[in-house]
Structures are given as C-alpha cells and as structure tokens.
Amino acid sequence: MDITAELDEMRKAIRGCSLVAFTDLTSKLVLSTSAAAAPMQEEMNALSEAAGLALDGAFAEGAAPVWGGEEPAELAILMTGEDARLFLRSQANPAEALVCVCGATTDLSEAAEAARATLDRIVSAG
Amino acid sequence: MSEFARLEATLAKLRQKERAPGEGRALRGSDPDALLAALVTEIDETILPRRLSFALPDGDVHLAVANRRLQALLGPAPKRVPSELVDHALPDVEDPMVTMLGETLKSMMAEAGEVPVRSMRSKKGFASDIGVPAMQLARAWSIAEPVERSPSETLQTFLDGINEPTAGWLRIEGEEVTAQGGAEGAATALGEQAAIFLDGYFGKFDVAFREPALSCGTLIAAASSDKHAIFFIEIGELSAFVTAPGNKILAIATDWQKLVAS
Numbered sequence: 163m164d165i166t167a168e169l170d171e172m173r174k175a176i177r178g179c180s181l182v183a184f185t186d187l188t189s190k191l192v193l194s195t196s197a198a199a200a201p202m203q204e205e206m207n208a209l210s211e212a213a214g215l216a217l218d219g220a221f222a223e224g225a226a227p228v229w230g231g232e233e234p235a236e237l238a239i240l241m242t243g244e245d246a247r248l249f250l251r252s253q254a255n256p257a258e259a260l261v262c263v264c265g266a267t268t269d270l271s272e273a274a275e276a277a278r279a280t281l282d283r284i285v286s287a288g
Numbered sequence: 289m290s291e292f293a294r295l296e297a298t299l300a301k302l303r304q305k306e307r308a309p310g311e312g313r314a315l316r317g318s319d320p321d322a323l324l325a326a327l328v329t330e331i332d333e334t335i336l337p338r339r340l341s342f343a344l345p346d347g348d349v350h351l352a353v354a355n356r357r358l359q360a361l362l363g364p365a366p367k368r369v370p371s372e373l374v375d376h377a378l379p380d381v382e383d384p385m386v387t388m389l390g391e392t393l394k395s396m397m398a399e400a401g402e403v404p405v406r407s408m409r410s411k412k413g414f415a416s417d418i419g420v421p422a423m424q425l426a427r428a429w430s431i432a433e434p435v436e437r438s439p440s441e442t443l444q445t446f447l448d449g450i451n452e453p454t455a456g457w458l459r460i461e462g463e464e465v466t467a468q469g470g471a472e473g474a475a476t477a478l479g480e481q482a483a484i485f486l487d488g489y490f491g492k493f494d495v496a497f498r499e500p501a502l503s504c505g506t507l508i509a510a511a512s513s514d515k516h517a518i519f520f521i522e523i524g525e526l527s528a529f530v531t532a533p534g535n536k537i538l539a540i541a542t543d544w545q546k547l548v549a550s
C-alpha cells in the first residue's frame with residue numbers, strides 16, 4: 163500500500179486541510195506525510211510532541227477519569243480561532259496515529275471520520 | 289465548603305504561576321487606533337483584579353484593571369509617560385488624566401506592531417469605586433467600535449447553545465466557577481474532573497499551543513462513543529469545562545469553532 167497516496171487523498175478530501183501525517187506515538191517519529199507545502203522539521207516535531215501529549219501524556223491522563231479511565235484517549239483536537247489539529251489513535255495498533263492540520267472552519271466530524279477510515283486502511287494493510 | 293473548592297484551589301495555585309512566554313495574548317491592530325481599541329477590549333474582558341502589562345516599543349506599560357474598569361497606570365513606567373499619570377488612581381471618566389492617558393498610550397502605540405500582553409494578579413489594591421468602565425473609556429478615547437463580541441458574550445452564547453441533555457459544563461472566571469449547567473447533581477463530579485484535567489493542562493499548555501491565540505479549545509475522547517469526553521475552552525481570562533458523550537462532543541466543539549473561527 164502506498165501510505166503517502168492514502169494521506170494525499172485524505173488531505174485533498176478535507177476542506178481546509180493542509181497536512182496529514184502518519185506517526186508512531188511511542189518513538190514520536192513521523193512515518194509519512196502529505197502536505198500542501200513542505201513542512202519544516204520543527205513543525206513536525208511540534209506536532210509529534212502535541213500528539214503524544216494529547217493522546218498519551220498529561221492531557222490524556224487528565225481527561226481519562228471523565229470516561230472511567232479504562233481505555234486510552236482515541237481522539238484529540240487542539241483548536242484555536244485559526245486552525246484545528248486533530249490527532250487520532252489507531253484502535254488496531256495503539257502506538258500509531260494520524261495527525262491532521264485543518265483550517266479554522268474545517269468540518270471536524272468529517273475530518274475525524276476521514277481520518278478514522280484512512281488510519282484503518284493503513285494499519286490493516288501494514 | 290464550596291462544591292468546587294478543590295477545583296478553585298487548583299485554579300488559584302495554577303494561575304499564580306506566570307505562564308511562560310507562550311501564554312501568548314497580544315494586542316493586534318493595523319494602526320494605533322486599532323491597538324488602543326484592542327487594549328480597551330482587554331480591559332473589558334478583565335474581571336478579577338489584574339496587573340495587565342503591555343510590551344510597547346518604549347517599554348512595558350502596566351495597568352491596574354478590575355471589574356472591567358481601568359483603575360490606574362502603575363509604575364514603573366517608560367520615560368515617555370508623564371509622571372503625574374503614574375500610580376494616579378482614576379476615580380471616573382471625568383478625571384482629566386483619562387484623556388491624557390489615552391493620548392499617551394496612543395502615541396506610544398504609533399511604532400508598535402503586535403503588543404504582547406501579560407496578566408498577573410494585582411498586588412496593589414484600589415477601592416472598589418475607583419476605575420473607569422471600558423465602555424466609557426472607549427467613548428472618552430473616541431474609539432468607534434471597540435468590541436465586536438466580548439469573550440464573555442462569546443462564551444455565554446456557546447454555553448447557552450449546549451442543549452445536549454447528557455452534557456455538563458462549568459463556566460470559570462479567573463479562579464471561580466461562576467455558573468454550571470447540565471444534569472442535576474453532576475456539578476461536584478465535574479469540579480473534581482476539571483481539577484484533575486487542569487493540573488496537567490496548565491503544566492503542558494505551551495507544548496500544545498505554541499503560537500499566541502485569542503482562544504484555545506481542547507477536546508479529548510476515548511474510542512467508546514457512549515462514554516463521556518471532555519472539551520475545555522479558554523477565551524481571554526474566561527474558560528469552560530464541558531463533558532458530553534463522545535458521539536456528541538464533536539458537535540459541541542463544532543459550535544464553538546463557528547463562534548471563534550477567524
């Protein structure tokens with residue numbers, strides 16, 4: 163499977179999406195990226211760090227009591243008035259996740275649904 | 289003891305820490321008039337006693353603000369500030385110093401681009417009747433339309449719009465829970481959950497939000513869509529902690545997004 167092609171397809175399908183990355187949460191490594199403009203390494207590092215924080219780190223740990231704490235965070239979104247960064251963990255392989263940088267008006271439900279479908283395809287093929 | 293005692297104690301402890309430079313509020317405007325209007329908006333959003341510091345090209349200007357009123361310009365002040373303005377308590381809008389202060393700030397903003405803002409607990413107390421309300425300042429300083437929709441209005445519009453019966457929310461101003469909504473009896477649990485979440489949130493805020501932003505929203509959900517998820521938002525000095533089932537929380541976050549998207 164061509165992972166970059168999957169990410170490209172997802173990025174183009176979501177209005178306002180500028181970057182999609184497939185990342186390993188454990189190693190904090192970005193494994194594959196699709197971006198409208200080549201991202202700086204600094205930006206990718208910051209996204210990896212934010213993904214770890216939101217899905218495994220202090221944010222996730224602080225949120226877990228709300229749902230009983232038996233399962234890890236699956237979805238996290240960090241949003242401002244200017245953008246929304248969506249992080250989605252794979253259910254099949256909890257160490258892998260998709261990162262999606264969207265515009266401020268991107269439909270979040272649509273983005274989450276597209277990310278879930280893309281991630282499932284990538285992980286099940288891998 | 290208040291049902292939110294633990295949450296409020298956590299907030300008091302955390303807010304005492306000055307956020308690192310990434311805290312990130314800044315006045316933005318294309319000219320001095322727009323920057324002055326943004327400063328008035330900042331005053332209008334400040335309810336608890338605060339020392340607001342504005343990093344202008346001539347040096348930092350510190351204002352004492354409480355209850356949406358400007359109380360005084362505090363020392364130390366840049367040399368360009370007339371000495372009679374420094375630490376002069378402003379009793380009301382009729383005080384001639386009000387006009388002088390507006391002119392001084394505007395002239396100091398002439399060379400400014402973005403003006404970083406810091407907010408600290410105020411150590412200097414003023415009598416409660418001291419201060420000029422933001423709207424009167426706007427008129428005195430000839431600011432046409434200083435406020436489109438204040439953070440307070442934005443937040444209230446959002447909270448009023450949550451009609452999901454299984455959702456619960458707390459509205460937080462500074463260190464106090466000022467309103468709550470949702471299922472009866474859920475408020476105490478919400479307070480506990482918010483205290484736990486905010487402990488981690490404030491500690492790592494700068495990792496999540498590196499760029500200055502007027503508002504920040506954080507959604508965290510588990511895979512089980514029937515289990516509750518959280519949505520925490522900050523706008524100005526106001527915040528809200530919202531919980532709802534995972535299959536409802538995205539719609540709630542989308543409503544917030546529509547209100548703040550620029």
